[in-house]
Amino acid sequence: MLTIHAAELLLPGDRAPVPGGAVLVDGDRIAMLGPYEEVAAAHPAARVRRWPGVLTPGLVNRHGTALLEQTYFPDDPFELDELGGEPLTGAALARLAPSEPRKGNSARRCTQKLLARGVVAVAARLSTPAVRTAVHRAGLEVLPGGAGEGPATLDPLSGAERPADAFRAPLACGDPARFAVFAVPDEAGLLARGAGTCIATVIGGRLLHRRA
Known part of the structure; x- marks a missing residue:
């Protein structure tokens, strides 16, 4: 059609x-x-x-590795009492020590947040099979790279000098x-x-x- x-x-x-x-x-x-x-x-x-x-x-999000592999997005509303509403990274993520299925579910929630920001591709190195599956099912393209510059953010336009920098x-x-x-x-x-x-x-x- x-x-x-x-x-x-x-x-x-x-x-x-x-x-x-x-x-x-x-x-x-x-x-x-x-x-x-x-x-x-x-x-x-x-x-x-x-x-x-x-x-x-x-848009391309160049912080894919950090967002998808090194961040846990709590399941709203089911995990809010346990984990709060903010993404977990660093020591907080290490204490949680999510299983692979839990990582995959976090990645699925992350992909929905990325799609809601016009993202069609992520630069990332994805080592967790469940995370790779979540990204594939979301329809996002995976590009080489994934370190990005500055703090990891869901918004590819953050810090950009012009929109074309994120296309x-x-x-x-x-x-x-x-x-x-x-x-x-x-x-x-x-x-x-x-x-x-x-x-x-x-x-x-x-x-x-x-x-x-």
């Missing part, structure tokens, strides 16, 4: 922003992108999803359909408010996160 994702502003990643832009998805690939009027006129039978804000390439790859026809939409008016708003403004994340043409 052909689907047009239309937004108030399209940031392709390697060319000028397109006000009122759109991306046409055919299966798991990008089939066309440009002004909504042109895309819709070329494919009048396509389903249309309209989004407020800015549509960008999906996985520019949007292009024939490439995998992986992109995100943020409820901000422009690039400056995206940098100022961060990836927590994400309202939709698409990977392989599938809508894997949508803010209610």
